[in-house]
Amino acid sequence: MLRKFLPDQHVADIFEITPETLKEKNIKGIITDLDNTLVAWNEPNATVAIKEWFNQMASNGIKVSVVSNNDRKRVKHFTTPLNRPYIHRANKPLKGAFRKSLKEMQLKKEEVVVVGDQIMTDIFGGNRAGFHTILVVPILQTDDKATKFNRKIERFILNKLEKRGWIEWQGKKN
Numbered sequence: 818m819l820r821k822f823l824p825d826q827h828v829a830d831i832f833e834i835t836p837e838t839l840k841e842k843n844i845k846g847i848i849t850d851l852d853n854t855l856v857a858w859n860e861p862n863a864t865v866a867i868k869e870w871f872n873q874m875a876s877n878g879i880k881v882s883v884v885s886n887n888d889r890k891r892v893k894h895f896t897t898p899l900n901r902p903y904i905h906r907a908n909k910p911l912k913g914a915f916r917k918s919l920k921e922m923q924l925k926k927e928e929v930v931v932v933g934d935q936i937m938t939d940i941f942g943g944n945r946a947g948f949h950t951i952l953v954v955p956i957l958q959t960d961d962k963a964t965k966f967n968r969k970i971e972r973f974i975l976n977k978l979e980k981r982g983w984i985e986w987q988g989k990k991n
């Protein structure tokens with residue numbers, strides 16, 4: 818059970834995920850979280866660096882889809898200028914949105930990674946749905962109300978994972 822919370826990979830930020838590192842693993846698509854993964858949860862717009870990251874992926878033929886538990890207004894506002902598909906109110910860790918996103922991408926599950934900053938939603942959900950999962954350090958050390966509770970459980974699980982020597986996590990809050 819605990820293994821389902823363990824990411825396959827962890828990185829300091831989204832920019833460590835490059836077309837080169839993905840191509841090595843034959844990855845052709847990314848299902849990414851939004852809040853505290855691409856930008857801070859209270860930042861409405863993509864930064865210049867994030868726009869550049871999306872462009873880089875596109876020019877290398879890597880599909881990116883934004884799958885967020887946040888509401889339509891937030892997710893649509895963020896993704897529209899990037900011209901990328903999105904799913905809002907995704908209900909992660911449930912599998913539905915991951916499956917839908919994969920279908921839209923027309924790729925195989927093995928060709929897609931799931932990226933996010935939360936163990937309870939992004940990683941647990943991505944693992945349950947059978948994807949390679951990548952955990953990023955949350956951009957901000959604060960969260961919206963809905964996430965605060967999940968973070969408490971996350972700290973508990975991270976402690977267990979660390980005790981077993983399965984993960985050394987720099988994003989853990991004390």
Ligand SMILES: [Mg+2]
Nearest residue numbers: 850852853934
């Ligand atoms: Mg997030």
